[in-house]
Amino acid sequence: MSGVDAASRARLPEKGLGLALEILEQVARHDEGSTAADIARAVGAPRATVYRVVNSLVRDEYLVRRADFSGFLLGARVLELAAVVDAHRRPAYAPVVERLRAETGEAVHLFGFHSAGLTILDEDAKHPLSDPATLLGDPTRSAIGHLWLIAHPDREAPRAPRWTARPSAEELQAIADAYTVRGYTEQVAMLSPDRGCLAVPVRNHRAETVGAVTLSTSISRLSVAARHVHALRGAAEALAGVEPLSGW
Known part of the structure; x- marks a missing residue:
């Protein structure tokens, strides 16, 4: 394992909340949506791992697939959380x-x-x-x-x-x-x-x-x-x- 791979794995565990949150952050930065490949490059994690976490986030409605399947957007549960935060503000x-x-x-x-x-x-x-x-x-x-x-x-x-x-x-x-x-x-x-x-x-x-x-x-x-x-x-x-x- 290279030094870069080791650092990426230490910073972004393949399973866990840290990677999921960073994926959500990357998707939130792009109104038009992000592909799994784009997300993987941005977070520096293996593409297979990102696919697995993204699919989990889609299943739990934190992400949603674009209608043309070209990428992912923030899902209903994230938008609901944003509305709650906005209400408190x-x-x-x-x-x-x-x-x-x-x-x-x-x-x-x-x-x-x-x-x-x-x-x-x-x-x-x-x-x-x-x-x-x-x-x-x-x-x-x-x-x-x-x-x-x-x-x-x-x-x-x-x-x-x-x-x-x-x-x-x-x-x-x-x-x-x-x-x-x-x-x-x-x-x-x-x-x-x-x-x-x-x-x-x-x-x-x-x-x-x-x-x-x-x-x-x-x-x-x-x-x-x-x-x-x-x-x-x-x-x-x-x-x-x-x-x-x-x-x-």
Whole structure:
């Protein structure tokens, strides 16, 4: 036995978990699939050994043969494991926002507040923001921006560098007065001619507004959608101690 063969066998035992994992890694690196010969060359193991391990992985559904039998792809069990890992990596706020979307059937977005303006934390993929550039640049044109202005009464708004528009004192007073009456902010046709939005503040343990959860819908449904304010407030309470909102 040559020195190279001995090293390969020591590093990659013909039977065992080590070789199986390295085979899976090699297949994962190639979206189009890998042949057993390619895998054998990559891992430095005898082709007969690789065939044996690959067949075992196919039998246990960790690998699957391509339809044209030209190679192997990752199987259902590996994909299921990847989904579990991905679920654990999801932001802590994701389940709250997803439940709210399912409950209301409307577009729901989550924003974070900071001294520079707004950050989009979770945009509804099925109902994207109609004009994110304006929303992030002019606090007077969105319900979320109105909440930011209310949350920063001691600032000469908008001193935040992301804001491109400066609200007048009259606008600020009208926004504050409406919020006092409703307990949430609202905009109608300011970003899109046929859409409106409601925004409820998310507060941290010091009662500081650190973000907002919003519901957007067609103008014709906006008054009906107001019935979801209770659900929005419940979600906002659930989000109060959730990262990254709790640290903003």
